[in-house]
Amino acid sequence: MTTPADHPEQTLSNGLPPPPIPPRLREMLKDYPKHLERLQDELNEVVEKPYLVTPIFEQMMWALEGCTSAFIRQAQDELEAAQASGDAVAIASAEAKERLMFKARSANGGLGNLEDLRSYLQKYKDVME
Template sequence: MPPPPIPAKLRDTLKDYPEHIEELQETLDSIKDRRIRSFPAFHYAVWKLEDCLSDFIAEAGAEVATAETSGDPHAIARATEKERLMIYARSICIGLANLSELRAYFDATKA
């Protein structure tokens, strides 16, 4: 069975951050092995993705603070743009319409 897919729009949004994509994939992969199954797998997957993306936002926020401390305008601009991108990525997850391929996966596998 193939691993659960990271939604295409989310993968495309994070294309410049392969380590983030890898972390999201590991998160989705872990859902197949979860022990408590009282919560539907698709909704659990969305919750886990949102949690992961919230961590990315927090990390990016810390990068902004570090850049602001340095006073380097280029570093500030890069960090601020990364934070905006991470916020946008999380909004993709909140808009469940963009997650149809992930829903289809869990409907097909009944994970």
């Protein structure tokens, strides 16, 4: 998986660089590259095709919240399957993943420091308006 930091020359269809995934969230989900890829795709979509009447920062928050909520549901499904199997190791792993996903979704966790997104929007505000 590539990130904006890995390829600063990468641009979106509108010529802008991809917006950053919040650092806490990126760190928390570092072992889940597909989750990071999905987050990046959703943020990219907001920048490429924003709703005209809703502030872009708010749209980014909705995208992050929507993705992390989906990650929680997925983790809960995995926990339910592990519990049905009776495998203690799988249950412990699924419980840990569920806790992590809840923390990632939290304003005190993964969605706590969004200054990189604010800086990105400030830097490119003229292009996005």
